[in-house]
Amino acid sequence: MNIIKRGINKWTSISLVWRIVSGLVIGAVLGLTVPQWTGIGILGTLFVSALKAIAPILVAVLVAYSVAKAGSGLGPKFRTVISEYMISTFIAAMCAVVGSFLFPVTLDLTDAAEGTVPGDLADVFTNILTNMVANPIQSVATANYIGILFWAIIIGLALKHVAGKATIDVVGDLSDMITCVVKWIIQFAPFGILGLVYSSVAESGLYIFTTYGKLLLLLIGCMLINALIFNPLLAFILIRRNPYPLLFTCLKESGFHAFFTRSSAANIPINMGLCKRLGLDKDFYSVSIPLGATINMDGAAVTITVMTMAVAHTVGVDISFGSAVLFSILATLGACGSSGVAGGSLLLIPMACSFFGISNDIAMQAVAVGFIIGVVQDSVETALNSSGDVFFTATADYYDKSHNQRLQKKQ
Numbered sequence: 001m002n003i004i005k006r007g008i009n010k011w012t013s014i015s016l017v018w019r020i021v022s023g024l025v026i027g028a029v030l031g032l033t034v035p036q037w038t039g040i041g042i043l044g045t046l047f048v049s050a051l052k053a054i055a056p057i058l059v060a061v062l063v064a065y066s067v068a069k070a071g072s073g074l075g076p077k078f079r080t081v082i083s084e085y086m087i088s089t090f091i092a093a094m095c096a097v098v099g100s101f102l103f104p105v106t107l108d109l110t111d112a113a114e115g116t117v118p119g120d121l122a123d124v125f126t127n128i129l130t131n132m133v134a135n136p137i138q139s140v141a142t143a144n145y146i147g148i149l150f151w152a153i154i155i156g157l158a159l160k161h162v163a164g165k166a167t168i169d170v171v172g173d174l175s176d177m178i179t180c181v182v183k184w185i186i187q188f189a190p191f192g193i194l195g196l197v198y199s200s201v202a203e204s205g206l207y208i209f210t211t212y213g214k215l216l217l218l219l220i221g222c223m224l225i226n227a228l229i230f231n232p233l234l235a236f237i238l239i240r241r242n243p244y245p246l247l248f249t250c251l252k253e254s255g256f257h258a259f260f261t262r263s264s265a266a267n268i269p270i271n272m273g274l275c276k277r278l279g280l281d282k283d284f285y286s287v288s289i290p291l292g293a294t295i296n297m298d299g300a301a302v303t304i305t306v307m308t309m310a311v312a313h314t315v316g317v318d319i320s321f322g323s324a325v326l327f328s329i330l331a332t333l334g335a336c337g338s339s340g341v342a343g344g345s346l347l348l349i350p351m352a353c354s355f356f357g358i359s360n361d362i363a364m365q366a367v368a369v370g371f372i373i374g375v376v377q378d379s380v381e382t383a384l385n386s387s388g389d390v391f392f393t394a395t396a397d398y399y400d401k402s403h404n405q406r407l408q409k410k411q
Helices: 002-013 016-033 038-069 075-102 121-132 136-141 145-162 165-186 189-204 207-211 213-239 244-261 264-277 282-295 298-315 321-336 344-356 360-372 374-410
Strands: none
Touching: 016 189, 016 244, 038 136, 038 145, 038 165, 038 189, 038 244, 038 264, 038 282, 075 213, 075 282, 075 298, 075 321, 075 374, 121 145, 136 145, 145 165, 145 282, 165 264, 189 244, 213 244, 213 298, 213 374, 244 264, 244 374, 264 282, 264 374, 282 374, 298 321, 298 344, 298 360, 298 374, 321 344, 344 360, 360 374
16 A cells, blocks of 8 residues: 555656646557557546536536625626636637638538537527526536536525525535545546547548648637737736736646647636636636636637638638628627537537528538547637636736725725
């Protein structure tokens, strides 16, 4: 037992980032050399499945507890972070529009894809409202985060209204217990990343880079510009200090992990832990992080916009600047609702294409292309979205603290 304990202590003493990098390298090498060893990929499936399984429970308990014990001072911070989420998503859509005008891409539309596509924006928001009031137990079981957030807030308010301190403390102990389980799962991240990288390399190799290189460059370029230029600019306007140390921390500890899991839901526990290490208000981030996983969709806005503009260029649709701005608003709203649609951002492409009068049959061929490049596109998209959740949460928290300090000095 002592040998096992010493081994575990030695393992955990190594930086998690370096352990993950080791898993990444080993997974890539195995994927290139022995792609037939498909059993290795099960490590990634198990890891992501475990995080996805525990994340809804973690969010439900943490949000209910935070609302139950929170004071009245959370309102301004929530208004700030929601504004950041929405503005950054709109900027991402506009960045993709400009990028698509400057570097137009066309697609070879040959194959159709299958899937359930929302007819218009009204269908998306109807779906969101329906998910909001879904059965709370079913919401946890199906990882319906809109429903989880809604019912957790309602239950938290009810606890604040009728429960005593002892009852609320029990809920707090339960959240601490689930957080501990999450920490144990995260210790297996290097093995999970190994399996995920192995599966991606073994299945796709370098094919997608040679066939869809120009499209991928446009998608990734727009996402990187948004992550490295516009998001920090938005943060600087609020906190009036260099945002890049915070940004690089978020990209390293949140975006890096999200890139390989390709799941905002699986990355919620990672983001919660990072917020704790950054010293943020737990009552605030325990709500803003799952909220961000639902509505902070910069990467989705880029994907919807670039793919739709590519279809428009392919079929010869002439797009004016005014219609492009209106389309950016549509892409922003659609992206915020993408988490409530089966298939995520890709299946919102036909809805966006309908804005330019492009038929569903043609648009669904672009969805098929999206699934092919999804190994890279979805990875970068998730990294941008998930790291942005922490970045904007921290920005809003810092802004609120500095604002309160200024008020105290004036008094």
